[in-house]
Amino acid sequence: MTMPHPDLVAVLAGLLVVLILASVVGYVLQRRLSPDGSHAVVENLNDRIRAWWVMVVLMGLALIGGKTGVTLLFAFCSFAALREFITLTDTRRADHWALAAAFFIVLPVQYYLIWIEWYGLYSIFIPVYAFLLMPIIAALRGDTDHFLMRIAEVQWALMICVFSTSHVPALLSLDIAGYQGRNVLLIAFLVIVVQISDVLQYVWGKLLGRTKIAPKLSPSKTVEGFVGGALSATAVGAGLSWMTPFTPLQAAFLSLVIVLLGFFGGLVMSAIKRDRGVKDWGHLIAGHGGFIDRLDSVVFSAPIFFHLVRYGWSAV
Amino acid sequence: MGDKRGGDMRGALISLAGTLILFFARFLTAVRGRWEGVAPAAEQQIYYANHASHGDFVLIWTVLPRRMRFATRPVAGSDYWLKSRMRRFIGCDVFNAVLIDRDRASRTRDPIVQMTEALDAGSSLIVFPEGTRNMTQAPLLPFKSGLFHLAKARPNVALVPTWIDNLNRVMPKGEFVPIPLICTVTFGAPLRLAEAETKQDFLARSEAALLALSPKSNMS
Numbered sequence: 001m002t003m004p005h006p007d008l009v010a011v012l013a014g015l016l017v018v019l020i021l022a023s024v025v026g027y028v029l030q031r032r033l034s035p036d037g038s039h040a041v042v043e044n045l046n047d048r049i050r051a052w053w054v055m056v057v058l059m060g061l062a063l064i065g066g067k068t069g070v071t072l073l074f075a076f077c078s079f080a081a082l083r084e085f086i087t088l089t090d091t092r093r094a095d096h097w098a099l100a101a102a103f104f105i106v107l108p109v110q111y112y113l114i115w116i117e118w119y120g121l122y123s124i125f126i127p128v129y130a131f132l133l134m135p136i137i138a139a140l141r142g143d144t145d146h147f148l149m150r151i152a153e154v155q156w157a158l159m160i161c162v163f164s165t166s167h168v169p170a171l172l173s174l175d176i177a178g179y180q181g182r183n184v185l186l187i188a189f190l191v192i193v194v195q196i197s198d199v200l201q202y203v204w205g206k207l208l209g210r211t212k213i214a215p216k217l218s219p220s221k222t223v224e225g226f227v228g229g230a231l232s233a234t235a236v237g238a239g240l241s242w243m244t245p246f247t248p249l250q251a252a253f254l255s256l257v258i259v260l261l262g263f264f265g266g267l268v269m270s271a272i273k274r275d276r277g278v279k280d281w282g283h284l285i286a287g288h289g290g291f292i293d294r295l296d297s298v299v300f301s302a303p304i305f306f307h308l309v310r311y312g313w314s315a316v
Numbered sequence: 317m318g319d320k321r322g323g324d325m326r327g328a329l330i331s332l333a334g335t336l337i338l339f340f341a342r343f344l345t346a347v348r349g350r351w352e353g354v355a356p357a358a359e360q361q362i363y364y365a366n367h368a369s370h371g372d373f374v375l376i377w378t379v380l381p382r383r384m385r386f387a388t389r390p391v392a393g394s395d396y397w398l399k400s401r402m403r404r405f406i407g408c409d410v411f412n413a414v415l416i417d418r419d420r421a422s423r424t425r426d427p428i429v430q431m432t433e434a435l436d437a438g439s440s441l442i443v444f445p446e447g448t449r450n451m452t453q454a455p456l457l458p459f460k461s462g463l464f465h466l467a468k469a470r471p472n473v474a475l476v477p478t479w480i481d482n483l484n485r486v487m488p489k490g491e492f493v494p495i496p497l498i499c500t501v502t503f504g505a506p507l508r509l510a511e512a513e514t515k516q517d518f519l520a521r522s523e524a525a526l527l528a529l530s531p532k533s534n535m536s
Binding site for chain 2: 079082083086103104
């Protein structure tokens with residue numbers, strides 16, 4: 001393994017400082033407002049900060065590990081997300097083989113294609129090949145009840161949990177002039193902008209939130225929180241342009257795209273949760289619900305960020 | 317259990333197999349225990365659960381805290397678990413199951429006596445009062461009378477209803493590739509045989525207590 005790039009070290013050190021500050025603030029708030037653990041907002045905040053530590057450490061290790069680390073980490077995220085998604089679908093016995101294929105063939109093949117950087121195939125493997133082959137496997141079992149709904153659910157699960165998510169490690173395959181060896185920083189940029197936007201929307205919403213933006217879908221989201229969060233996250237993104245191949249203006253534009261997609265992606269995933277009658281996708285991360293609850297905004301922004309950067313900056 | 321025989325090769329193999337099975341169960345099901353009616357305290361208990369898959373007791377075993385895990389023995393049918401060397405190893409050595417013969421005609425020992433012996437030796441038990449795996453659409457099969465006789469033989473040991481959710485979808489009967497899906501194990505409030513309670517009343521009460529833990533029955 002080669003030494004991590006100095007910029008990556010700087011980013012990780014920066015995140016460490018932010019987390020330490022957050023932990024100190026969380027500790028003080030807890031001592032002041034919730035010494036007996038009764039203040040729900042403070043307790044939730046501290047749960048989130050603890051989960052943040054785990055995520056940043058894992059993410060940091062993966063980024064230092066380079067292509068292998070990042071690909072393995074996101075393959076596992078895809079697996080955990082798909083497991084959560086399929087749990088909430090109405091699949092039945094007749095879908096058994098199609099589901100087994102989704103987990104044990106489609107998912108590993110997609111990440112293998114990402115690993116060998118075969119752009120032409122990983123871009124269409126799930127939208128074309130899985131899309132056509134999976135319903136065939138399901139049809140062979142002969143159960144036609146709710147057939148369209150069942151195959152649509154499985155295809156949607158694969159698109160969201162595997163296809164979209166795999167575009168995060170795919171960022172490593174881009175060939176950007178003057179940026180060689182630093183591609184992991186594109187991942188750091190994407191993830192930091194998405195997550196900081198979530199945090200800032202939460203903070204702005206708690207401070208100024210009045211007007212609900214989608215009361216049916218996500219009662220905690222407000223116009224004030226969204227606008228404040230999106231603008232301040234865009235500003236943070238512009239400020240991070242030093243770690244990217246972009247100028248500050250370009251970084252601001254891409255951040256805005258990431259933030260908007262992340263926000264609306266969150267709404268879409270909330271709509272699915274409402275439809276299924278659950279509050280969280282799972283229970284893996286304390287304070288954050290399941291994997292998909294944390295991944296949803298990244299998932300929606302990753303493919304578009306990837307294609308914009310590929311079109312605008314990459315030679316391959 | 318492996319730790320009692322620790323040191324020798326066989327013991328190491330048994331505890332390795334136990335660890336692998338736990339890892340595999342978590343990987344497939346991300347199983348979580350929900351202690352709704354009882355705390356995970358190291359008291360002697362009889363966990364009675366719904367039965368849809370051979371992996372049922374593995375999930376209960378996985379969510380029990382480590383110390384309780386090694387003091388808890390599943391009660392299982394010898395016709396299945398003695399069939400091959402592999403099953404015998406997993407059933408007898410790894411899980412230390414109390415193997416009972418479900419066939420009244422051929423059996424030489426009374427299952428209730430076998431279970432009370434295990435209880436008297438200090439173990440907790442996992443039992444499946446439906447008597448067989450539930451392959452129907454109904455959430456629960458009618459309980460066999462074994463649970464009543466067990467409760468009557470050892471009235472001081474609490475019976476904890478334990479609902480295992482989703483494992484039947486992970487591995488339906490006849491399939492050999494499991495599908496990763498999230499499972500939960502919910503422990504309800506313990507119950508005991510009341511004085512002068514009839515067999516019918518007790519079985520109905522314990523069935524209802526178990527069924528009430530099913531997330532599907534709580535959906536509004």
